[in-house]
Amino acid sequence: MAQYTIRQVAEMFGMPTSTLRYYEEEGILTNVTKNGSGQRIYTEGHLNRLRTICCFKGTGMTIAQLKAFFTYEEDEEHHIDDIVNLLQERRMYVRKQMEELEKDYAHVLRKLHYYSDIRESIREGGTRPDWCDYRKRIYTDQEDGQVYVEGKNIKKNE
């Protein structure tokens, strides 16, 4: 089975080696073996665990919650309800997060367009934009990074 040093794993996950030791100490990265001279050896299983850690952390889970989850997993049969509950709660939490992020993104886009237009009015002269006109506008951000305006038929150049 493939083996990895702490440096290699840290490299793969874009984190310092200290974080890997920290996760181990916190009990969320378990069963790390050591070679003859005491150095850590990681295997595929650890990489999978780390992927799960990164995923869950990305959804706002704390180390304590991760620990609870992995502890439940160790005694799956007995804690199956705890596991399902935890994941269900997480699902709802992430959905709420996504909704709020979308709202916040819309706000950022409005602000961005407002200030872009202000910049234009400073450079080119012309009427200074009024925030009131932007408050209710909807900007749709496409895959290509282009931004289109809805709600007011103002066509942007650029």
Added chain:
Amino acid sequence: MAQYTIRQVAEMFGMPTSTLRYYEEEGILTNVTKNGSGQRIYTEGHLNRLRTICCFKGTGMTIAQLKAFFTYEEDEEHHIDDIVNLLQERRMYVRKQMEELEKDYAHVLRKLHYYSDIRESIREGGTRPDWCDYRKRIYTDQEDGQVYVEGKNIKKNE
């Protein structure tokens, strides 16, 4: 103009009064006046500022970045490029966040279905699910909270 006490504002935004004082001290909630007996008076402008703070914080901005932004806003003409740059960076950051959140959500859904099926197999008996079968499945979460499965019979190594 409508006025609000610290308690009312805290209530509106679902935060303790201490946070409002903290934001003021950090210089991101500015121009808060006091009444005759030294108590804070908030107006509509402060509520708008707080809405912006909550939005930007929701996108992962730190207090320091918020401070920078509002400082730039005070001298808009001179810092218009800084403002636009900051907002553009924020736009990209949030888009990346949304992408990752979606991936993490998919992972949570897969895990949730895996363990739900395990629970079922424990209760009802039957074949114990294998994580390998879930790793590449796509679960689509509908508005109603129902989750539908796609690619249930997909071939691996596609």
Added chain:
DNA sequence: TTAACACTTCAAGTATACTTGAAGACAAGT
């Protein structure tokens, strides 16, 4: 008048998630 209550300041404390530093072990290269 006295108690309750809501506010004030300011300093210190807390929670989370790491990060850093000191001191030492071990393997390879010169």
Added chain:
DNA sequence: ACTTGTCTTCAAGTATACTTGAAGTGTTAA
């Protein structure tokens, strides 16, 4: 043998964002 480099442990330090506690002021209600 010595130096370099990478690892080890363990304790202490850091960053961010608040939160809490002590001590005091001012307004209202009995």
